[in-house]
Amino acid sequence: EAQVTQNPRYLITVTGKKLTVTCSQNMNHEYMSWYRQDPGLGLRQIYYSMNVEVTDKGDVPEGYKVSRKEKRNFPLILESPSPNQTSLYFCASSFSVAGQETQYFGPGTRLLVL
């Protein structure tokens, strides 16, 4: 089944404790991205990747890191989480570069930073 998966789905952590949210797609998509969703602010892009070893900042990259060592995986790293990073996070992928094709979203990761 073609899908985007994320883990964990729910996470409670404390300020400063490094964490990684994994994202994997099995559709051989070139383009992958991370969004955060906050009430009243919609979906804001954190980072995106147009292919292996190619990543770039989105609209709200501060406090986040990403890597794209393999085509299927695009982990999101919070080196030192803070309470303002409490949010719902979505990974997404699409076949072609940039935003000109259907984006397939993962199920979301709800993060609470205390």
Place this chain on the structure above:
Amino acid sequence: GENVEQHPSTLSVQEGDSAVIKCTYSDSASNYFPWYKQELGKRPQLIIDIRSNVGEKKDQRIAVTLNKTAKHFSLHITETQPEDSAVYFCAASSPGYALNFGKGTSLLVTP
């Protein structure tokens, strides 16, 4: 960069009525305009999209219209049903650039 404005932020209609959600964009180079639906607790999913070489596109009860001159596009849902209740996001992108999403419209269809 691209700025996408979406209105209204909330919309309540009675079952069977039509719903219209409007978006404006700032970058005249934008040429791809998708709409995503997000049901409560679920992930966003594409429901319809339109490219700048087309003025209107329909898929059963949903349609999208695009006015390139005015830089706005709209989602029209006819004969609304309770299962249409969700948050709807518009988005825009230009070639080689990422999608920019609007802030979303929470649609409630009451029986």
